[in-house]
Amino acid sequence: MYDLTGFQRDLLYVVSGLDNPHGLAIKDELEDYYEKEIHHGRLYPNLDTLVEKGLIEKSQRDRRTNEYTTTRRGSREIEARTEWEAEYIDHDS
Template sequence: MCGAGADGLDARISAAVCTRCANQPIVLADGGVVQERPRLASLSAFQRDILWVLNHHGGLKGLAIKSKLQEYYDEDVNHGQLYPNLDQLVEGGYVEKGERDKRTNEYRITADGKQALSRRRTWTEAAEVTDA
């Protein structure tokens, strides 16, 4: 990292870093590279809804996330839509994927995921006030 004062947390490596370094790819000791996380602006509405579900219901298996989204949308959500989006959120550091048991994964929102939702809420609430 650059040595500047830490003003954020990079969830990809669980380390305090400056904002500039948090957006740079990380080269690992084995030569692998962790790419920068997707920018908040590049998250789809569906991905933000997944974050909302995890933020409000805690760690859930994929089928439970699917069920919550189907309740909200009042229509079917298929596996081909849900799991690639969950994988992108995991790769971006917004969601953590763990094992609930040998056959079932559990997904939890990370601090970066919570911050993304908070930033979005702040922005939309500010727009409501200024547009009124």
Template sequence: MDDLTAFQRDMLFVIAGHEKPHGLKIKNMLENYYEDEVNHGRLYPNLDDLVDEGLINKGEKDKRTNWYTLSAQGIEVLNHRRNWEDQFVEQHF
């Protein structure tokens, strides 16, 4: 997880929160969070990198649309991140 960008990490969280989201759904969720446009040239290469790293799975919904899910390794990476964050956040709440 330490070699992921914050954008890639946020993509993992978005994918985790939805059942087989497609690229446009992920894009829209990230744009809502960042309050800024996420262009295709940033989104899809990062999705491909996460697939190549084995953190997400990619499937074909139709000829133009792919869906994404977390892999077992992606779930493990997010759980590790959440545990790491919790050690700091829990001290203040």
């Protein structure tokens, strides 16, 4: 996961946290978080990158809509990242 941008990492987390989300559901979640519009030209190429890296899978829901799921590798990467972050976060604050 070290080679992902922050935006790609956020995409992976959102895909993991939603139940087989489609692109617009992912876009809505990220717009809520970033508090600004996420353009399709940014969203879909980054989703494709995560597919190419084997972190998420893309399947066709219908003729116009794709949905995304986290792969086992993607889940392992999230778990490893969470453990790494926990080493540096002071939980007693």
